[in-house]
Amino acid sequence: MTQSSTDFTQSSAAHNDANAASHKEKEAAAAALAARPIASSQTCDILLNNFQIKKKRYRVLLNYDHIVWERLQTKRNSDADTEGNFKQGLVYGKNTNVLHINELIRVGKGHTKSAALHIAAPQPMAEFDAHTASEQKQQHSSTPPTEQYLALSYAARIVNSETDCNRWDVHKLVLYNADAYVVRQWHALLNKMLANTAPTRLRVRRLLVFINPYGGRQRGLQVYERHCKPLFQLAGIDASCIISQRSNQIRDILLSHDLSPFDAVCCVGGDGTVAEVINGLIFRAICDAGMDARQPPYVPKPTLPVAIIPAGSTDTVAYSLHGTSDVRTAAIHLILGQRRGVDICSVRNREGVIRFCASVLSYGYLGDVAAKSERYRWLGTKRYEFAGVKTFLTNNGYEAELRILQPIGGNKLNAGAAPHEEGARCENVTTTEDTICFANCTRCDAASITQAALATKRALMHKGILAGVITPTSVAGDELPTSSNASMKICEDNNDGQSNKTNYLEVAGTAAELRGGKIFSANSNETMDFDDTKHINLTDCDNDSEMVYDGADGVCAPENKVESGWKTINGEFFMISGANITCACTRSPNGVAPYSHLGDGYLDLVLVRKTSLLNNVRLLLNLTGRSGDIRNLPFVETYRTKKFCFRSPNANLVQEYSISNSCQPIAETADGYVDYDDDNGLSRWNCDGEVVNDQELTMISHCQLIDIFMRGPHTYNKPAKSGGKSLLCCCCGCCRSDD
Numbered sequence: 063m064t065q066s067s068t069d070f071t072q073s074s075a076a077h078n079d080a081n082a083a084s085h086k087e088k089e090a091a092a093a094a095l096a097a098r099p100i101a102s103s104q105t106c107d108i109l110l111n112n113f114q115i116k117k118k119r120y121r122v123l124l125n126y127d128h129i130v131w132e133r134l135q136t137k138r139n140s141d142a143d144t145e146g147n148f149k150q151g152l153v154y155g156k157n158t159n160v161l162h163i164n165e166l167i168r169v170g171k172g173h174t175k176s177a178a179l180h181i182a183a184p185q186p187m188a189e190f191d192a193h194t195a196s197e198q199k200q201q202h203s204s205t206p207p208t209e210q211y212l213a214l215s216y217a218a219r220i221v222n223s224e225t226d227c228n229r230w231d232v233h234k235l236v237l238y239n240a241d242a243y244v245v246r247q248w249h250a251l252l253n254k255m256l257a258n259t260a261p262t263r264l265r266v267r268r269l270l271v272f273i274n275p276y277g278g279r280q281r282g283l284q285v286y287e288r289h290c291k292p293l294f295q296l297a298g299i300d301a302s303c304i305i306s307q308r309s310n311q312i313r314d315i316l317l318s319h320d321l322s323p324f325d326a327v328c329c330v331g332g333d334g335t336v337a338e339v340i341n342g343l344i345f346r347a348i349c350d351a352g353m354d355a356r357q358p359p360y361v362p363k364p365t366l367p368v369a370i371i372p373a374g375s376t377d378t379v380a381y382s383l384h385g386t387s388d389v390r391t392a393a394i395h396l397i398l399g400q401r402r403g404v405d406i407c408s409v410r411n412r413e414g415v416i417r418f419c420a421s422v423l424s425y426g427y428l429g430d431v432a433a434k435s436e437r438y439r440w441l442g443t444k445r446y447e448f449a450g451v452k453t454f455l456t457n458n459g460y461e462a463e464l465r466i467l468q469p470i471g472g473n474k475l476n477a478g479a480a481p482h483e484e485g486a487r488c489e490n491v492t493t494t495e496d497t498i499c500f501a502n503c504t505r506c507d508a509a510s511i512t513q514a515a516l517a518t519k520r521a522l523m524h525k526g527i528l529a530g531v532i533t534p535t536s537v538a539g540d541e542l543p544t545s546s547n548a549s550m551k552i553c554e555d556n557n558d559g560q561s562n563k564t565n566y567l568e569v570a571g572t573a574a575e576l577r578g579g580k581i582f583s584a585n586s587n588e589t590m591d592f593d594d595t596k597h598i599n600l601t602d603c604d605n606d607s608e609m610v611y612d613g614a615d616g617v618c619a620p621e622n623k624v625e626s627g628w629k630t631i632n633g634e635f636f637m638i639s640g641a642n643i644t645c646a647c648t649r650s651p652n653g654v655a656p657y658s659h660l661g662d663g664y665l666d667l668v669l670v671r672k673t674s675l676l677n678n679v680r681l682l683l684n685l686t687g688r689s690g691d692i693r694n695l696p697f698v699e700t701y702r703t704k705k706f707c708f709r710s711p712n713a714n715l716v717q718e719y720s721i722s723n724s725c726q727p728i729a730e731t732a733d734g735y736v737d738y739d740d741d742n743g744l745s746r747w748n749c750d751g752e753v754v755n756d757q758e759l760t761m762i763s764h765c766q767l768i769d770i771f772m773r774g775p776h777t778y779n780k781p782a783k784s785g786g787k788s789l790l791c792c793c794c795g796c797c798r799s800d801d
């Protein structure tokens with residue numbers, strides 16, 4: 063049954079008026095939804111029917127992209143407001159459940175409840191198309207339908223406690239209607255919406271899964287079989303699995319195999335496995351663009367997005383992105399298909415890029431722990447505690463020289479006091495607002511637009527276009543004058559042969575779209591403005607720190623570069639960490655860099671000066687507590703920057719750390735590591751949990767280089783006192799009780 067929008071608006075408004083939500087958040091969300099006009103039946107289908115859910119009668123409405131179900135009361139409350147008028151628009155009551163289409167995973171129907179919930183075995187694509195066609199044909203045939211059960215599988219965030227509000231799980235809702243035509247209509251429309259509405263249409267269909275059976279408690283395979291596989295089957299994802307046989311095999315496969323059959327790559331493992339996937343994809347993108355892997359002029363963005371399923375020892379990356387290391391949550395984010403660009407840092411020595419870092423590059427304490435813990439892997443996850451205590455008690459400090467590009471923030475030391483002394487209480491001179499990066503982060507959203515423009519600019523420069531001119535009278539077909547030999551012309555794309563004409567800029571084979579005075583990058587919908595005279599000046603790259611390759615000039619000695627904007631710091635440090643995510647994990651829920659944003663293009667440099675053992679205990683307490691903030695400690699300085707260089711003055715004294723020997727694309731097996739107990743005044747780097755030996759390094763942040771399936775951690779919302787588990791509809795934030 064379909065119902066006209068006007069009829070429904072009045073009756074529903076009247077019915078729901080007396081049941082208006084008392085919970086503030088719910089009221090706001092419901093009001094926002096209600097404020098939207100009911101779609102006109104010409105542009106969008108509306109369905110309104112009565113169903114039975116657990117033998118109770120419910121009114122169920124599909125309005126735009128929301129499914130709303132509300133218990134029908136036997137005794138009706140007053141339908142009119144105090145003035146006796148019907149309210150215009152919809153107001154959902156406190157017993158109303160709202161589900162956004164984005165959270166819907168599967169819609170099934172059947173003769174019985176179990177038949178509706180039954181998941182058919184995945185079919186190959188050709189068979190799938192044939193099956194869909196026959197199903198559609200059946201729908202238009204005259205045979206009366208008999209399936210009276212409709213099953214909706216959907217994902218919802220669970221809010222159980224203050225510290226655990228980021229977990230998601232899958233729920234099932236079975237609706238019964240005696241009229242099988244109604245069930246068929248709902249089934250057809252919801253499936254059509256799942257297939258055609260953005261972003262559900264962008265969901266992953268063909269997935270390449272890498273499983274590390276060695277990391278963590280060596281339960282990667284069980285984790286996948288038990289938690290991920292059933293969810294992927296429910297969502298109809300065709301997953302091809304590869305179980306890694308050796309270290310670096312995942313990276314090698316991504317570098318050499320055809321990835322075109324897949325929509326996304328998924329890794330099941332710890333931070334080392336994530337690092338292998340990210341390094342494999344980025345080095346592959348560099349090679350595909352025909353660049354030198356060691357000295358790329360810029361780092362291109364890989365086309366495949368990544369899903370991270372935690373199955374390691376610490377799972378820092380997964381925890382920082384999702385706010386939890388729950389496996390099902392990570393799998394659900396992949397299924398729902400929402401992705402965000404995450405910053406990745408390149409780590410370079412004198413010879414060029416050695417690897418890419420997803421979480422933290424740390425020297426001193428964390429470097430020593432990573433190096434030492436590798437020898438105690440047989441202890442499992444306890445190896446970190448063991449190596450940590452051992453390293454902590456030795457309290458080594460390491461001399462270092464740091465150069466930081468255009469640092470933001472940092473701490474100003476009181477004159478005359480040594481940095482580690484109690485009297486040297488710092489005055490914080492942070493100039494940026496210290497916001498925490500949550501879901502829907504505005505800071506990261508703003509960065510993504512600038513980033514797309516820069517990506518287009520770099521791609522054009524790489525194609526040899528240094529500057530080009532588009533005049534206001536340029537039309538499709540025009541060859542544009544450029545400062546180089548490469549060609550640039552405006553083309554017209556007229557896909558449907560009628561109205562949808564788009565001009566795009568073709569630059570020696572790379573297509574960038576041109577719409578309304580803006581260049582759109584080829585594979586995103588984001589723009590680069592160019593000036594009013596339509597002159598594209600691509601030579602101005604001074605503020606593009608990623609384009610500046612230090613190479614043979616020396617990673618830490620930019621003598622022949624402009625010195626302005628560089629800050630130099632010398633000293634003895636207990637720990638130096640460059641973090642491009644918060645680096646939170648279950649042991650450290652705030653992480654080393656709690657204010658680091660996932661996709662703002664900056665890394666947080668945290669410097670911990672060598673100090674007393676007691677102060678180190680304070681540091682550890684701050685790192686492991688939920689309320690601690692290490693920036694309040696007098697011996698800690700934090701800077702936000704896009705790039706920093708590190709050099710150990712002691713490196714030249716020790717032959718085994720010669721720079722030419724230490725250059726490795728990605729750290730090799732543990733057999734290659736040298737003895738870490740040497741007392742030579744040098745530490746190692748901990749790069750995503752792997753050990754890197756270089757004593758002269760540069761770390762550069764690349765804004766939103768990889769797309770990862772996630773929404774970002776949520777702020778804590780106190781659950782409504784409606785009894786039972788409270789679920790949050792993450793599209794509009796409204797609460798609902800679970801039926």
Ligand SMILES: Nc1ncnc2c1ncn2[C@@H]1O[C@H](COP(=O)(O)OP(=O)(O)OP(=O)(O)O)[C@@H](O)[C@H]1O
Nearest residue numbers: 277278306307308331332333334335374375376377
């Ligand atoms: N089949 C395998 N045999 C041995 N090593 C492997 C195999 N597959 C992957 N590896 C390596 O195992 C290392 C550790 O894996 P991973 O980092 O995922 O687990 P972890 O160290 O326990 O977790 P975390 O890094 O989160 O603490 C990685 O460096 C990876 O290259």
